[in-house]
Amino acid sequence: MAEAVMDSHSLVNATNESELQNEIITVEGGNEASTDQRSAESQQPDVDKNALLAVLQFLKKYNLQETEGILRKETKLLDDHLPTSSQSSSDVTSVLSSFKSEGDPDIYEDAYTVLKKLVESSLDTYKYELSMILYPVFVRMYLELVYNDHEIQAVGFMAKFGPEQEEYYQDDIQKLASVTKKDHMKRNELMDNFKSEQFTLRMSRDTYNYLKRQLQNRKNSLLHNIIQEHLYFDVYEGMARNKQQVDATAGAVLGEATRQANNTKVYYGLLKEPELPLPVDDEEESGEGEDKPKKKKPKKDPMLSKKARNDPNAPPNNRIPLPELRDADKLDKSNALREAKKGLKLGTEILPSVCFYTLLNSHLGVTCVEIAEDSSLLAAGFVDAAVRVWSITPNSLKAMKPASELEQTDKEADDVLYRMMDESNATNMRLLLGHNGPVYSTSFSPDRNLLLSCSEDGTIRLWSLLTWTNVVCYKGHCFPVWDVQFSPHGYYFASCGHDRTARLWATDSHQPLRVFAGHVCDVDCVQFHPNSNYIATGSSDRTVRLWDVSNGNCVRYMTGHKGRIYTLVFSNCGRFLASAGGDKKILVWDIATGHLVAELNNHSEALYSLCFSRDGTILASGGLDYCVKLWDFTKLSEELDLEDLNISHTPNVKTNTESYLLGSYRTKSTSVLSLHFTRRNLLLGTGMYQG
Amino acid sequence: MASSKTNFSNSSSSNNITSGPKDVQVMAAILKDMGVIQYEPRVINQMLEFTYRYVTTMLDDARLFSSHAKKKNIDVHDVRLAVQLQMDKSFTCPPPRDLLLEVARQKNNIPLPLIKSNTGVHLPPDRYCLTTANYQAKSQKRPRIQVSVPSSKVSFSSIQSNTSNIFLSRPSISRVVPAISLASKSGTVISVATKTVGSPLVTLVSRTETTPTQTKSKVTPTPVFKISQGPIISRSPLVPEKTSTPRVTSSSAVILSSTSHSTTDLPENEKKRLREEDSID
Numbered sequence: 001m002a003e004a005v006m007d008s009h010s011l012v013n014a015t016n017e018s019e020l021q022n023e024i025i026t027v028e029g030g031n032e033a034s035t036d037q038r039s040a041e042s043q044q045p046d047v048d049k050n051a052l053l054a055v056l057q058f059l060k061k062y063n064l065q066e067t068e069g070i071l072r073k074e075t076k077l078l079d080d081h082l083p084t085s086s087q088s089s090s091d092v093t094s095v096l097s098s099f100k101s102e103g104d105p106d107i108y109e110d111a112y113t114v115l116k117k118l119v120e121s122s123l124d125t126y127k128y129e130l131s132m133i134l135y136p137v138f139v140r141m142y143l144e145l146v147y148n149d150h151e152i153q154a155v156g157f158m159a160k161f162g163p164e165q166e167e168y169y170q171d172d173i174q175k176l177a178s179v180t181k182k183d184h185m186k187r188n189e190l191m192d193n194f195k196s197e198q199f200t201l202r203m204s205r206d207t208y209n210y211l212k213r214q215l216q217n218r219k220n221s222l223l224h225n226i227i228q229e230h231l232y233f234d235v236y237e238g239m240a241r242n243k244q245q246v247d248a249t250a251g252a253v254l255g256e257a258t259r260q261a262n263n264t265k266v267y268y269g270l271l272k273e274p275e276l277p278l279p280v281d282d283e284e285e286s287g288e289g290e291d292k293p294k295k296k297k298p299k300k301d302p303m304l305s306k307k308a309r310n311d312p313n314a315p316p317n318n319r320i321p322l323p324e325l326r327d328a329d330k331l332d333k334s335n336a337l338r339e340a341k342k343g344l345k346l347g348t349e350i351l352p353s354v355c356f357y358t359l360l361n362s363h364l365g366v367t368c369v370e371i372a373e374d375s376s377l378l379a380a381g382f383v384d385a386a387v388r389v390w391s392i393t394p395n396s397l398k399a400m401k402p403a404s405e406l407e408q409t410d411k412e413a414d415d416v417l418y419r420m421m422d423e424s425n426a427t428n429m430r431l432l433l434g435h436n437g438p439v440y441s442t443s444f445s446p447d448r449n450l451l452l453s454c455s456e457d458g459t460i461r462l463w464s465l466l467t468w469t470n471v472v473c474y475k476g477h478c479f480p481v482w483d484v485q486f487s488p489h490g491y492y493f494a495s496c497g498h499d500r501t502a503r504l505w506a507t508d509s510h511q512p513l514r515v516f517a518g519h520v521c522d523v524d525c526v527q528f529h530p531n532s533n534y535i536a537t538g539s540s541d542r543t544v545r546l547w548d549v550s551n552g553n554c555v556r557y558m559t560g561h562k563g564r565i566y567t568l569v570f571s572n573c574g575r576f577l578a579s580a581g582g583d584k585k586i587l588v589w590d591i592a593t594g595h596l597v598a599e600l601n602n603h604s605e606a607l608y609s610l611c612f613s614r615d616g617t618i619l620a621s622g623g624l625d626y627c628v629k630l631w632d633f634t635k636l637s638e639e640l641d642l643e644d645l646n647i648s649h650t651p652n653v654k655t656n657t658e659s660y661l662l663g664s665y666r667t668k669s670t671s672v673l674s675l676h677f678t679r680r681n682l683l684l685g686t687g688m689y690q691g
Numbered sequence: 692m693a694s695s696k697t698n699f700s701n702s703s704s705s706n707n708i709t710s711g712p713k714d715v716q717v718m719a720a721i722l723k724d725m726g727v728i729q730y731e732p733r734v735i736n737q738m739l740e741f742t743y744r745y746v747t748t749m750l751d752d753a754r755l756f757s758s759h760a761k762k763k764n765i766d767v768h769d770v771r772l773a774v775q776l777q778m779d780k781s782f783t784c785p786p787p788r789d790l791l792l793e794v795a796r797q798k799n800n801i802p803l804p805l806i807k808s809n810t811g812v813h814l815p816p817d818r819y820c821l822t823t824a825n826y827q828a829k830s831q832k833r834p835r836i837q838v839s840v841p842s843s844k845v846s847f848s849s850i851q852s853n854t855s856n857i858f859l860s861r862p863s864i865s866r867v868v869p870a871i872s873l874a875s876k877s878g879t880v881i882s883v884a885t886k887t888v889g890s891p892l893v894t895l896v897s898r899t900e901t902t903p904t905q906t907k908s909k910v911t912p913t914p915v916f917k918i919s920q921g922p923i924i925s926r927s928p929l930v931p932e933k934t935s936t937p938r939v940t941s942s943s944a945v946i947l948s949s950t951s952h953s954t955t956d957l958p959e960n961e962k963k964r965l966r967e968e969d970s971i972d
Contacts, residue, residue, distance in 0.1 A: 174726045321805050323813070449812070464812070471812075472820050479785055491806065491813055499785040501795070506804075507812075510819035515798045517791035552799025 105150035108141045109157055111222045118214050125239075126207045128246040133211070133231070135165050136199035136255070140226050142176060143185070151180050168251045168542070168562035168583070198232040200255035204240040208233055234258040248596055248653045251583075252559035253520055253541040261557040262594030266546065268574045269314030271531045274325060313575075313592070315533045320550050322532060323491040328417075329447060336374070336679055343680035346617045348632055351663055352677070356628075357392070357686040358670050369686040371676040372444040377465075378686065379451055381439030387432040387453045389465070392684075396426040400466045421466075432463050434470040441483045446490045450507070454481035460495050462507060476503055476512050483525045487532045492549075494535050496523035502537045504549060516547045518554050524581075527568040534591075536577055538565030544579050546591065556594040560587055566608050571633070572616035580607035586621055588636065597640055598654040600631055602661055611675040611683075618662065620683055622672025628685055630662040714739055749773045 052075055059068040115137060119130045138161055145154035162173050179188055203211070215224050236259060249256050325333070346352055357378065359366050368381045371392075378390045391397050398421035400406070409419050437456030444451055450471075451463040458479055462472040479498035486493045492513075496502035500519050503512035521540035528535055534555070535547045544565060546556035563582030570577055576597070580586040584606060588598040605625035612619055612633065619631040636654065670687040677683055718735050750765070752773035757765045786794075806813070814820055 171726075178725065320803055323806050324808055326809070462814075470821050472815060478783075499791070500788070501791055506806075508807075508815050509804075510815040512798065513801075513803060515791070515795040517788070517795035520788065522785075550803065552795060 105145055105148070105153040107222060108145055108153065109160065111220055112138065112141060112157070112161055114218060114220055115223055118218070122210065122214070126210050128243045129201075129203050129207045129240050130211060132201050132246065132250065132255075133227070135169055136201070136231055137223070137226055138162075138165060139176065139199075140230050143179075144226075146179060147182055147185060149182060155180060166250070172253060198230060198254075200232045200234055200258055202234045202236060202249075202256045202258070204238055205235050207240050208235050232258075244653070244655075248599070249560045251562040252543045256559050257557040257594070261554070264548075264553070264555040266548075266555050266591055267313055267315035267319070267531070267533060268529070268591045269311040269531065270574050271314060271317055271322075274330075315531055319533055322489050329490075332374075332447065339679035340614060343614060343678075344682070346613050346615060346681050347634070348662065351630060352613065352618065352620075352681050352683045354628060354665055354683045354685055356667060356670070357684065358667075359673075359686065359688045362688050363690055366673065366688050367438055368441045369674045370442045370444060371674065371684055371686070372448050373446055374448065375676065375678040375684060377444060377448060379442040379444065379453075380686075381442050381453055381455075383438040385433070385435040385437055385439060385455065385457075387435070387439055387442060387451070387463070389430045389432065389451065391428055396428055397430050397465075397468075398422060398426045399468050430468050432468065432470065434461055434463075434473075435459070437480070440481065441485075443484050443486045443493065445486045446488060450486075452484050452486060452493055454484040454495055454497075456480040458497070460484055460493075460505070472507070472510075474505060474510065476505075477501075479522075482522065485526050485528055487528045488530055489532050492528075492532065494526045494528060496526040496537055498522040500539075502526050502535065502547070504535065514547075514549060514552045516545075516552060516554070518545060519543070524565055525568050527570060529570050530572065530574050536568050536570070536579075538568050538579055538581065540564045544568065544577070544589065546577070546594075556589075556591065558589050558594055558596065560596050560599075561585075563606070566606065567610050569610040569612060571612055571637075572614070573637075576637070578610050578612075578619060580610055580621060580623075582606045584623075586610065586619075586631070590640070596653050598636055598660075599657075600660060601655065601657050602629060602664070603627065609672055609675045611677055613677045613681055613683075614679060615681070620675045620677070622675050622685060622687070624671045626667045626669055626671060626690075628665045628667075628672055628675065628683070630664075631660045632662050633660075636660055718742075745777075749777065752776065 052071075056068060056071060059071065116134065119127065119134060122130055142154055142157055145151075145157060158173075158177050162177065163170075165173055175188075179185055211227075215227065232255075234256070344350065344352065357369075359369070359380065362382075365383050366380050367383060370379050371377070372379075376391065376393045376395065377397075378392050380388050380390075382388070389397065400420055401409070401422040405422075406420060409416065413419060432451075432453070435453065435455040435457055436459075439453050439455045442451060442453045449465055451465055452460060453463065454460045458475065458477045458481060460474040460477075460481060461470050462474070463469065464471045474495075477495065477497040477499055481495050481497040483497075484493060484495040492504060492506050494502055494504050500517065500522055502516040502519075502523050504514035504516070505512050516535065516537065519537065519539040519541055523537045523539045525538045526535060527537075533549055535549060536544060537547065538544050538561075542559065542561045542563065542565070544556075544558040544561070545554050546558075547553065548555050561579065561581060561583055563584075565579050565581035567581065568577065568579045575591055577589045577591055578586055579589070584601070584603045586600040586603075586607065587596055588600070589595065590597045600621075603621065603623055603625050604627075605623055607621055607623035609622050610619065611621075616637075617632075617634045619633045620628060621631065622628040639654065667687065669690045671690060672685055672687045674686045675683065676685075715735055718738050722730060722734070722738070749770060750773075753765050753769040756769040756772055760769070762769075785791075814822070817823055
């Protein structure tokens with residue numbers, strides 16, 4: 001191409017234009033001869049065509065119109081093939097150039113109005129599915145207007161049709177409205193999403209055929225172009241969905257999930273529990289000898305022991321490497337079982353008591369609170385980059401003795417764990433300093449020796465709760481990290497942040513082991529499945545994804561939230577996932593199929609915390625509306641069991657909220673930041689007093 | 692933090708917005724356009740401050756670029772370049788989606804490593820942890836005390852500008868006081884606390900002050916006292932205790948405010964004196 005330009009340079013150096021024309025015609029003459037034979041043309045298309053285009057571009061630049069016209073006529077080149085002068089070699093603009101269209105800007109409004117009328121006048125059965133098409137077409141048209149520098153029309157288009165879109169798209173539309181010039185498009189994150197992925201719509205075959213017929217009738221090329229090329233239709237056989245069903249899965253930034261997205265098998269069962277040493281107390285209580293190993297597990301969940309042995313849905317124990325249980329861990333587990341036995345059996349009639357910890361003078365200071373699994377420690381992250389750990393049992397927090405003293409202690413003594421702690425500086429609260437920005441989340445390890453915290457400075461810090469010092473600083477995210485969680489088995493932890501990824505780390509890896517990329521907006525919360533094989537993430541793009549730890553694939557993609565997702569929690573059996581967030585609703589998903597099974601709608605403000613009781617009977621939720629609400633989960637799961645759930649049939653979403661709500665407890669004006677059921681089914685809540 | 696109710700102002704209800712300077716009105720309009728309806732009043736101030744700082748930085752950079760390109764006036768290209776550089780430096784965006792997917796694909800192909808069993812707390816290799824000390828204690832040679840005295844206050848007629856040692860058999864200080872806080876007129880000399888018993892031998896060494904961190908260019912010869920006596924001397928700079936019998940009259944010159952930056956001089960001075968002392972002894 002460069003040579004062609006050089007040639008045209010030499011051409012221009014010829015004194016008058018007519019000479020130039022002759023020169024070019026001779027060049028073209030040679031070309032024309034070859035065009036008689038199709039095969040020859042196909043063999044030398046690229047070189048000559050590029051040369052031609054370069055010459056044309058050159059002529060256009062120097063405003064040699066007559067020559068240009070003649071050249072065009074001779075070579076029968078169409079306008080479309082001409083690259084525009086504004087195209088640079090960067091990837092961004094070349095992809096953005098898909099927005100280029102030669103259309104008249106004024107027809108966009110008309111085209112959109114036509115589409116609206118089409119949807120409104122369609123049959124009722126098709127109407128709801130068709131109405132999903134309006135938003136992506138609106139976005140596409142607006143961006144085309146902006147890209148082609150029709151700013152006035154773009155602004156008018158936005159003002160006329162923007163407010164008509166659904167409520168949950170208004171945030172995105174506002175961000176789009178700030179993009180009014182082509183330069184804005186290059187740097188905008190939302191543009192990244194719209195150009196790289198296609199908006200997905202699920203339609204039944206009937207609806208799809210109807211739409212195609214209508215478009216053909218109208219003969220509107222612009223609409224046809226946009227709809228055919230830039231939207232992805234996932235067509236399924238079956239009846240068109242009604243309004244409720246359509247509404248249930250609407251809301252995500254990029255549309256709904258395709259059927260293939262949720263096809264992989266997910267092992268949602270729990271891992272087989274290892275044999276535990278018998279604690280001394282229980283030998284007196286249980287009489288039978290052989291039944292002892294089996295009796296331990298049923299205390300927690302009577303169904304589990306049988307299922308764990310031959311549960312087809314449980315992953316094999318070695319699917320991902322998990323740390324071995326040490327003696328201290330086994331002791332801990334048997335203690336947990338013993339406590340669970342003594343716990344209150346919750347049900348519809350027996351509701352848990354709630355013990356609430358209020359943080360005073362911290363209205364804008366506390367960002368997160370977390371209670372350890374055995375309810376002995378409470379950690380809070382603050383905006384001033386501090387992490388404070390309190391002991392909420394009478395035991396105070398002790399530090400380990402310094403090394404010189406530790407050498408002198410007897411390591412073989414029975415109470416070595418007690419002796420190695422220094423009694424002299426035992427306090428109730430410990431301050432951990434190290435981060436450079438607000439701490440957004442903390443997580444205790446299952447053995448309560450380690451604490452993780454993540455912050456706006458992009459680092460995740462591991463703190464030892466024996467020496468109360470910062471031990472490791474994990475740098476991987478370069479942007480704020482919104483959430484971090486230890487795995488229920490320890491050793492692994494997951495983090496998610498503003499860079500739209502979630503990462504899996506091990507405490508002894510200085511780099512992430514897995515990167516889960518796929519969300520289109522920042523990932524707000526992350527949660528491990530009880531069997532540590534899967535990770536669920538909730539994001540600002542209003543979707544929940546489930547990832548497989550062993551190979552990093554996204555196995556479930558669940559849409560339906562109408563606002564950001566702030567909290568996720570798995571049920572104890574591992575089959576259900578409850579998520580809640582800015583849209584004030586709790587959505588319950590069935591992991592096996594990826595379908596939405598229930599929508600619990602009673603809160604009046606955004607929700608920040610969810611927690612299942614230890615026996616899986618009650619789901620507690622709390623948020624900014626100062627309320628803690630209890631939901632009957634046994635009833636819900638019983639009703640779901642009765643139905644026959646399979647992948648293809650979308651179940652009816654249960655929305656009869658009132659039947660599941662067990663209780664609603666208001667605080668004075670304390671928003672609920674976290675909820676935690678103790679081993680004995682006492683509900684602990686924490687929050688900040690708003691004053 | 693005070694638990695007072697945060698004071699949000701609606702853009703329409705506050706009087707400040709409608710009657711304030713034009714900048715304030717513009718900023719309020721921008722916030723309204725972007726959908727921010729409720730905000731504390733100081734948000735506008737912070738936004739205006741940011742705007743001013745950003746614009747001035749951009750224009751400064753643009754002027755640099757245009758003068759580099761030997762243009763007479765700032766051009767739109769200069770401003771564009773300045774904006775682009777600043778965006779790449781501070782307003783970075785997360786990586787694009789296809790890059791993330793590619794990185795994820797590569798990372799996820801590596802199988803999960805097996806866990807080394809029973810190694811206690813699983814931590815990364817030492818250089819990735821914060822468990823080792825990141826400092827090294829410097830070994831001390833001989834405990835020495837140096838007391839620096841403002842030259843204007845002590846009259847030694849035979850002080851010369853370059854290194855010359857002046858030995859006094861009978862020091863003017865009969866008893867070394869526990870703590871002396873001194874500051875020279877130039878304000879760069881600091882104090883050392885001493886605790887000795889008896890009458891030590893004081894060697895006076897004068898030297899030009901050559902501390903590189905000295906802000907004033909004045910070079911004054913500073914006589915240095917060295918006390919070469921056995922007892923353990925605790926060395927702690929800046930103990931501002933004035934005793935009743937400081938022979939070195941410096942009560943008026945005790946200026947502690949300037950010593951904050953001069954503490955950095957101490958190691959510098961001490962090192963130099965240590966070296967020189969070695970050369971003498």
